[in-house]
Amino acid sequence: MGVADFLTGIKGFKDLNPNDIAALDSVCTEETFNAGDIIFQEEAPGDKMYIIKSGSVKIIKKVKDKENTIAVLNPGEFFGEMALLDGLPRSAGVRANTAVTVISISRDNYFALRQKFPQTALKIVDILIKVLSNRLRQANKNLEVIQFWIE
Numbered sequence: 001m002g003v004a005d006f007l008t009g010i011k012g013f014k015d016l017n018p019n020d021i022a023a024l025d026s027v028c029t030e031e032t033f034n035a036g037d038i039i040f041q042e043e044a045p046g047d048k049m050y051i052i053k054s055g056s057v058k059i060i061k062k063v064k065d066k067e068n069t070i071a072v073l074n075p076g077e078f079f080g081e082m083a084l085l086d087g088l089p090r091s092a093g094v095r096a097n098t099a100v101t102v103i104s105i106s107r108d109n110y111f112a113l114r115q116k117f118p119q120t121a122l123k124i125v126d127i128l129i130k131v132l133s134n135r136l137r138q139a140n141k142n143l144e145v146i147q148f149w150i151e
Helices: 003-008 018-025 107-116 118-150
Strands: 028-033 038-040 048-054 057-063 066-073 093-096 100-106
Touching: 003 018, 003 028, 003 100, 018 107, 018 118, 100 107, 107 118
Parallel strands: none
Antiparallel strands: 028 100, 038 093, 048 100, 057 066, 057 093
């Protein structure tokens, strides 16, 4: 399955039209990692985002020198998206949980997309904002649960 076909099957991307998918496809790269490989470390430069094509990854966060898994992501989900928006260091690390194939979009390629296809880039930002909003809502719920157990 090609990148374009894969992207049209992802919930957030399914509403993109064929021209948007072709534009997005032009800036994507497919990468593979073996189980246990570090895809990026916490605090590493934020230079690209990833969409999981197959396999799964663990989002890991170090607290008091102990590595904690804070999420497991599966095909169709993405991570590292904040790198496209702010380019700041990574807030968490990511390790391949299984053999994994990802579609990556570098920050440079995203900026090229913005220059050449601004409407498509805006649609991508809308998708990212929805996902980030959902993740923030979930984090807020998690904090409520933690607060309940602390008190």
